[in-house]
Amino acid sequence: MDVKRFIEEKIEEIKATAGSEKTISALSGGVDSSTCTVLAHRAIGDNLKVIFIDDGLMREDEPREVKDIFARLGIEVEVTDAQDEFIDVLRGKIDPEEKRKAFRNAFYTVFGQEVLRSQARFLVQGTIAADVIETKGGVKTQHNILEQIGIDPEKGYGFRVIEPLKELFKHEVREVARELGLPEGIHQRMPFPGPGLATRIIGEVTPERVMQVRKATRIVEEEIESFKPFQAFAVLLSDKGTGIEEGKRKFGDIIIVRSVESKDAMTAEPTEVPWKNLRKIAERITSEIPEVVRVAYEITSKPPATIEYI
Numbered sequence: 001m002d003v004k005r006f007i008e009e010k011i012e013e014i015k016a017t018a019g020s021e022k023t024i025s026a027l028s029g030g031v032d033s034s035t036c037t038v039l040a041h042r043a044i045g046d047n048l049k050v051i052f053i054d055d056g057l058m059r060e061d062e063p064r065e066v067k068d069i070f071a072r073l074g075i076e077v078e079v080t081d082a083q084d085e086f087i088d089v090l091r092g093k094i095d096p097e098e099k100r101k102a103f104r105n106a107f108y109t110v111f112g113q114e115v116l117r118s119q120a121r122f123l124v125q126g127t128i129a130a131d132v133i134e135t136k137g138g139v140k141t142q143h144n145i146l147e148q149i150g151i152d153p154e155k156g157y158g159f160r161v162i163e164p165l166k167e168l169f170k171h172e173v174r175e176v177a178r179e180l181g182l183p184e185g186i187h188q189r190m191p192f193p194g195p196g197l198a199t200r201i202i203g204e205v206t207p208e209r210v211m212q213v214r215k216a217t218r219i220v221e222e223e224i225e226s227f228k229p230f231q232a233f234a235v236l237l238s239d240k241g242t243g244i245e246e247g248k249r250k251f252g253d254i255i256i257v258r259s260v261e262s263k264d265a266m267t268a269e270p271t272e273v274p275w276k277n278l279r280k281i282a283e284r285i286t287s288e289i290p291e292v293v294r295v296a297y298e299i300t301s302k303p304p305a306t307i308e309y310i
């Protein structure tokens with residue numbers, strides 16, 4: 001692929017489509033939404049409104065980091081603080097699919113409000129070729145966000161969707177991202193699920209439990225980063241186990257460490273992390289997160305397991 005030519009062509013296409021109309025982009029900080037945001041900004045400048053929905057389920061410092069990265073590229077990101085909305089809808093939910101559904105509904109509600117408030121006529125979306133294929137195959141339902149938030153672009157709202165990356169595969173998007181000057185932290189970013197840390201919490205999602213899994217995730221990422229895994233993270237179980245704190249028995253939390261190698265996330269193998277690194281992760285998690293008394297390393301492939309826990 002001629003990356004430079006692709007970029008020039010897409011910028012011209014977006015210019016021709018959006019003209020001087022307002023366009024909105026929902027940035028997640030992932031490589032797809034970051035890349036199409038930069039492309040659209042190059043095409044239409046300040047007529048692009050970039051929003052980042054802070055659902056409170058991101059990794060440590062993620063909303064601030066994403067905002068800073070884009071500020072350095074001259075792109076202003078408006079952060080919508082929706083943490084309370086997400087925690088509210090997740091409260092009391094234990095069933096994985098119910099949690100996913102609650103997350104999805106909250107996302108569409110918040111995003112729908114922002115789209116309508118923005119008075120934008122176009123929505124730029126980071127759909128990539130795999131999304132289109134998986135939507136057609138029935139694996140994903142995320143292809144057209146506007147329709148899912150009850151806004152039918154054909155019927156009266158006057159919205160149109162721009163999908164500049166729809167012919168590209170992930171590795172090509174990464175090349176475009178690099179060429180556009182996005183930092184390595186974005187163009188080589190590990191996949192991170194839409195419902196965020198909620199996919200790594202078994203049982204109820206509460207602010208305290210999110211904080212725990214967030215701290216553990218940072219430790220896992222720091223200690224496994226040098227192995228360049230496809231994905232590495234921590235999971236908080238709802239089961240507990242006995243440990244010892246200051247000479248007394250304590251029934252505490254259990255963290256699972258998951259690190260996998262994969263090309264397309266359809267199949268995955270556990271990363272062969274050396275014993276000494278695993279031991280260090282266990283020591284750090286139990287000492288830096290006092291609620292946790294046990295740490296285990298997960299060694300299941302996908303299939304039969306999935307990568308995430310819900």
Ligand code: XMP
Nearest residue numbers: 191192193194195231265302306307308309
């Ligand atoms: P699983 O857990 O199904 O995940 O093996 C496969 C890949 O997809 C990511 N994932 C998601 N990505 N929204 C996303 O954008 C989601 O709801 C979601 N669920 C899982 C996961 O991190 C892995 O890379």
